[in-house]
Each structure stands twice: as structure tokens, then as C-alpha cells.
Amino acid sequence: MTDPIADMITRIRNAVRARHPRVDIPASRFKAEVAKILEKEGFVSAVKMVDGAPQGTIRITLKYGPRGENVISGLERVSRPGRRVYLGSEDVPKVMGGLGTAILTTSRGVMTGREAQRAGVGGEVLCNVW
16 A cells, blocks of 8 residues: 555545444554544544554544534645645644634644644645634
8 A cells, every 4th residue: 555544535425425433453653643632633533553463453433414414525635645745834834714724744743724824834635624
């Protein structure tokens, strides 16, 4: 697999569309940081590390509204192996007019676009969630 973050995003997107209660993803520290941001921003209910296979698994419990509507209505990969997208702190986009979140990897770790602007750092835009 050449792009594990795209695989993670696709698994989450497919699970939300199929109305699954949770999704399991092969673990890595980087993917765990992205999942924790999704939890902190309120897009998923819980993130749990499950030991098992040599690599382990990240179990993400998906979140739905009171009438079963999707909390994650869109999830797109921005920077990919064939086209890296780097932005300065002033250029971090507002996703859906501020209703969504951009996830960036910076010199200070993985963070949201708002956190990166407050910290005054730019970086690679991994994905947008709304």
C-alpha cells in the first residue's frame, strides 16, 4: 500500500455510507493521531487501540445524529503521494466556511487548521472533513 492515510479515509468514508457502527483500521502512530483529531473535533464517538496482530488495530466508533443522519458528510484527501500540498499558516483553508476541519501535519505534529493558524505554523494538508 502506497498511501495508508488514503486507505484510512476510504475505510471511514465507506463505513459511514454503509451505516456501520464502527470501522477497524491497521494501526500506526500517524493514523492514531489523525483519528484522535477526528474524535476531538466531534466527527467520531471513540477511538480505541486494539492489540492483536503484529501491527495492531485502531477501532473507530462512528457517530450518527439523533435521526440516524451522518455526522461526517464529506471526507477528502488533499495531499497525496503524487501531489503534495503545503500551505503557510496564513493560507490554511476554512473548510465549508468554518463548519469543517482541515487536518495538517506540521513541524509540531498533526493538528487541525485552526490550531495551526493559532500556533503560526504551516504544513502539509492531509485531508478535509465536513
